[in-house]
Amino acid sequence: MGRYLRRRIIISISILFVILLILFLLMQFMPGSPFNDAKLSEEQVASLKESYGLDKPVIVQFFRYIGKMLKGDLGVSYSIAPNTPITSLLVNRFPVTLRIGFLSLIFGTLAGLTLGLIAAFFRSRIIKVIFNILTLLGIAVPSYMFAMFFSWTLGYKCNIFPMLYDFRSPMFSSAMPILALSLSVMAVIGQFTRSEAEDVIKSDYVLLAKTTGMKSSTIIIKYILRNSLIPVITVMASLLVSLLTGSLVIEKMFAVPGIGGLLTTAISSNDYSVVIALSFVYSALYIVVMLILDILYCVVDPRVRLGGKPS
């Protein structure tokens, strides 16, 4: 287990390093400079560059940049909130995005698992049809459509949930964004769980367990559940991407003060440094969650934990 995890951690760090490099290069190639103001004389620009360290060789700049990023200094914003450290823009927003994303993933996964298992165990026609319709909808319809639908029904018509995010009740007003985001998670996890569980139910080891006269409940818990849930962890990783991109639009629609909203604002107002800093944050978030999922995988699957060599 230790060796596997060490490898995963090294890989994660290397990926993060490559991402930093790419982001840094993007900055280098970005047209213009922070100081392209016609009123500045050449000497002034040079002294500004010196004071920001921009006169040093590119490689030195890169390592300084990495050092600062790792210390949590993501640079300053140019245009949205001039000269404000980006970190301070994030402090309040990041937890909001994290909470909504995390809850969507958890909620969607739990709902998907439940539905998938029900569909795998009770193979009646009606359940099959309902399940297929639900999951197809969840996969085909983008989350912002669900968001619109819920805003109109649950928000506007029925007046159950607030239509906009509210600082005073962060959980309650997050309900609709979470619902909209979790539906696609639920659909994908549901379909995946069903096909996995169906395979496991048909597998030799479950058939064999039946021929030993074991109780059904034992077979379901010890043989079927665990083995069909392990592969679901892999899907969760890939769902994370769609969750992150989905959250960009959803945050805007419900006026959620998260980093998604910040990113869309930064993009539309050409605030490169914020865009790049946020790209880094998103990448780091993704890599960290992947790492967590890997650890989880490792804990539940002895084949990963103990390595594959027959002794």
Place this chain on the structure above:
Amino acid sequence: MSDIARIVLEVKDLKVTFRLPTGDVHAIRGLDLTLEENEVLALVGESGSGKSVGVKSFMGILPDNAVIESGEALFHDQDQTVDLLKMKDSVRRKNINGTKIAIVFQDPMTSLNPTMSIGAQLITVLRSHKKIPKKEAYARGIELLREVGITDPERTMGQYPHQLSGGMRQRVVIAIALSQDPKLLICDEPTTALDVTIQQRILELLQSIQRARGLSIIFITHNLGVVSKIADKVAVMYAGKVIEKGTVFDIFYDPRHPYTWGLLSAVPELSDSKQELYSIPGTPPDLSKEITGDAFAPRNPYAMEVDFKAEPPMFKLSNTHYAATWLADPRAPKVDIPPELAERIRKMKQEAKDYAEG
């Protein structure tokens, strides 16, 4: 006990059909089997002849789309007789599965739960009928692993299936099958997926366990070479039916059905190494279509007109030997078995005699 051997299992006219979107597949078309106490019955036949489906149907583990159309599978146990086919799953689970009948599958790689340690699996099975203490189950597990020839059982108990070799896994599967002291063991090609040397050892293991415990075994294989080593009786299956049955001597020294001739001719172990390996021409019939006459007729070089029109009954050739071929009808012309096969049989008999004489 009386001289008359006691019958353990009688399968009569079993018919199993698979319902597929493309139509029905009649996989088992009237299977009859008889198994006596303390006897090893080999069930042989080409791939797709229905060996696995046949035994799965009375173990209650057929796929959802399979339907048992007719037949019975009578299991005799201490003056009690039950029909396995008419039994509810819950009753079968409680009274039969594991404790009376157990099964070993072909592929040891997929037969064990990949996320449970060997010990946990054994203990779970051991406690499935009787709630014995965990400690006791553990000790019993160790004993069982020893019985199947695992030298370091304490270590194996803590290991997971993926850490074991194929042969070791199959030993564990056998230990699990034996754990509740069944009377009848079904082995569905238990050595096919293993290396040749390991095949031999597993075979010997099964043989010694059979003798020690007085088990009845149904041994499924399409390898006749294996049959001669382990079995007492042989039932040859073709297209969902038994077409010839008898003792090992009947089948190996005096085969009567042209299909059995083909199977015997195709055994590599028996052939001269130089000779090209024989294989039966043609392919098995399409089981989704109606079959008239002898199902083997289209591939049978000795087929007569009647073979295409009427299905042959089981002709009784001796007290132990039966064959479903019109060649066994008294009115049929005398057909000699293929000369190469006759020569082989002669050699086999000679070898057996030499062996017996030392």
